[in-house]
Amino acid sequence: MLRLLSLLQTHRYWPGPELSERLEVSPRTLRRDVDRLRDLGYTVDAVRGAAGGYQLRAGGSLPPLLLEDEEAVAIAVGLRTAAVGAVAGTDDRSVQALSKVLSLMPPRLRRQMDAVASQTDSPGPWEGAPVVDATVLTTLAQACRDSELLRFDYTAREAEVSHRRVEPLRLVSLGRRWYLVAWDRDRTDWRSFRLDRITAPEPTGQRFRPRELPADDALAFVQQGIRRMPQRHAVRVRLAMPADELTPQVGRWGTVTADGDGCLLEMNVDDLHWPVMVLASSGADFVVESPPELADSVAEVAARFARVTSDGPGPRSGT
Secondary structure, three states: OHHHHHHHOOOOOEEHHHHHHHHOOOHHHHHHHHHHHHHHOOEEEEEOOOOOEEEEEOOOOOOOOOOOHHHHHHHHHHHHHHOOOOEEOHHHHHHHHHHHHHHHOOHHHHHHHHHHHHOOOOOOOOOOOOOEEHHHHHHHHHHHHHOEEEEEEEEOOOOOEEEEEEEEEEEEEEOOEEEEEEEEOOOOEEEEEEHHHEEEEEEEEEEOOOOOOOOOOHHHHHHHHHHHOOOOEEEEEEEOOOHHHHHHHHHHHOEEEEEOOEEEEEEEEOOOHHHHHHHHHHOOOEEEEEOHHHHHHHHHHHHHHHHHHHHOOOOOOOO
């Protein structure tokens, strides 16, 4: 039955003889197994006759899931991760779903999940991360999948609320935030929208032909927009270390270019804590070119560390 369901879940039409041959069962056994799937709640359409066959279609409710061992473990791991996610309402639901999956697992699979839980440290959602409404997330995902025109209210960075009509293309999860990449019909241009600023999304039922995105993919488009966005601080620092050693520490949040024997770090940020952390972890000498506030922040952190070193508990050098 599990093999039969796996084939039917492709939602293609399967001639009866082909299914019987693939499953190595008789037509009578095939009919009996199809009836069992129907008893479980799966909607299987059948065409009778010599050229007849079967096709699975979506039903009105979720039937019991038949999972292979690896699929069950993968779902349980995903639910455990979602239980500490940043989507509003999914944490409690994920815990409830996880408890149901674990209660049905045979002992050998439960031991695998216990091993995953005991050997994994999870910090939970980032402090201060914006929370996304689960209904907004699912509504936008379905509109992207179905290429359906959307209407919603959007609170811009300057706290101005506007009504948008967009052709949604793709959702992007980047760092602590979710984004919707879409063609804005009223502004006749591509835009990326933060999901925590979207309210009252409403599918219109109107379909559209997806346009070509002016980027390699939706993730690249969002990253380009973030880099172009005006920030409070334009950071420029020269470091005495190779560019290829600093680049992994900076990631996508800045650019690192070779500069003689060292490198030049450039970042556009609203908060100086991140560049200070990068500089501290680099282990290299550096010179701050701009902004002056960054030099002040570095000096403040250095003074704080010096106080801890000189005044903190425990033996000190030379004593």
